[in-house]
Amino acid sequence: KQEVTQIPAALSVPEGENLVLNCSFTDSAIYNLQWFRQDPGKGLTSLLLIQSSQREQTSGRLNASLDKSSGRSTLYIAASQPGDSATYLCAVYTGGFKTIFGAGTRLFVKA
Amino acid sequence: DAGVIQSPRHEVTEMGQEVTLRCKPISGHNSLFWYRQTMMRGLELLIYFNNNVPIDDSGMPEDRFSAKMPNASFSTLKIQPSEPRDSAVYFCASSPVKSGSGELFFGEGSRLTVL
Numbered sequence: 001k002q003e004v005t006q007i008p009a010a011l012s013v014p015e016g017e018n019l020v021l022n023c024s025f026t027d028s029a030i031y032n033l034q035w036f037r038q039d040p041g042k043g044l045t046s047l048l049l050i051q052s053s054q055r056e057q058t059s060g061r062l063n064a065s066l067d068k069s070s071g072r073s074t075l076y077i078a079a080s081q082p083g084d085s086a087t088y089l090c091a092v093y094t095g096g097f098k099t100i101f102g103a104g105t106r107l108f109v110k111a
Numbered sequence: 112d113a114g115v116i117q118s119p120r121h122e123v124t125e126m127g128q129e130v131t132l133r134c135k136p137i138s139g140h141n142s143l144f145w146y147r148q149t150m151m152r153g154l155e156l157l158i159y160f161n162n163n164v165p166i167d168d169s170g171m172p173e174d175r176f177s178a179k180m181p182n183a184s185f186s187t188l189k190i191q192p193s194e195p196r197d198s199a200v201y202f203c204a205s206s207p208v209k210s211g212s213g214e215l216f217f218g219e220g221s222r223l224t225v226l
Contacts, residue, residue, distance in 0.1 A: 099144075
């Protein structure tokens with residue numbers, strides 16, 4: 001059974017710091033991995049989608065990597081800003097319409 | 112481009128009342144998902160449809176929950192009768208046709224409070 005774990009559960013950093021959020025999954029048989037951002041009281045916004053054949057994806061200050069063999073993904077945020085404060089969730093798509101979500105990392109960037 | 116549209120955004124009702132949540136997926140997407148999010152359990156998949164047909168409803172917690180998708184642009188999630196433990200945020204998501212995509216696009220959610 002696929003399980004997705006995100007560490008840490010919460011993170012507080014000063015503005016300007018580079019940071020890494022971690023996501024691990026137990027079964028490497030995935031089609032893709034998606035990183036989402038969720039602001040309080042809002043829906044999930046897709047940040048990056050990495051196909052299983054890819055190693056990384058970049059969008060602006062965000063870079064997501066995928067190592068399928070080790071069951072790990074990281075989301076790197078460069079030069080963090082207070083506006084980056086949100087909960088970040090990773091989700092793995094295992095096919096057959098099944099997407100498994102992690103519990104999320106709650107990020108707070110202090111001004 | 113309009114994203115996934117959900118209504119109502121907030122619903123407060125009393126125990127025993129019927130609740131209907133609505134969703135309009137992104138045009139052209141052929142898969143639709145209903146999720147529930149709570150602090151204790153995180154995101155839970157309730158049911159999903161492909162080409163308007165329910166594929167898997169094993170996540171629906173009880174017979175009090177039902178979902179329909181009468182056409183490609185509309186879906187409802189109904190709770191009858193509602194109970195306080197149903198209080199949660201209910202999300203609708205849609206996914207495009209591309210084989211193996213699995214990419215999900217979420218609505219803003221419907222926050223349900225059952226008193």
